Amino acid sequence: MGRVVFLASDPPITIKSPFLVGRWMNQIREFHAPIYYDEKTFEQARLLCEATHEKFGVSVGHMHRKPVGPHPCWSCQLTLSREDFGEVILWLALNRNGLVVFIHPDTGNDVKDHSEHALWMGEIKEINLSFLKEHSGK
Secondary structure (H helix, E strand, O other): OEEEEEOOOOOOEEEEEHHHOOHHHHHOOEEEEEEEEOOOOHHHHHHHHHHHHHHHOOEEOOOOOOOOOOOOOEEEEEEEOOOOHHHHHHHHHHHOOOOEEEEEEEOOOHHHHOOOOOEEEOOOOOOOHHHHHHHOOO
């Protein structure tokens, strides 16, 4: 049986569920959480990415100053392990200070990962799925 611990609650809440384990969990290699920003919020995003790395040891990508790939905004990708996902996402929810965070798994199916499997914190943006269809195997 799998479990989720909500560390943001006091005291922490633990939920045990058979739905949290299983074959589908092995389909997720890792999670990506690009932080979206613009010229005015660049420094805020940089500090958030640095703090996330320092606190959790997550991989931080390049701070892009233009839209790249399927992303409609400037972005910096955080890469999270399956094990770190819950704690990092809860922390980002409380510390993003208005920045948009796009969260998706990496299952190998780029189109579904960036659409059907995606989660958002903040304003939902339109992902360029045609870019993914042209540049990925799936």
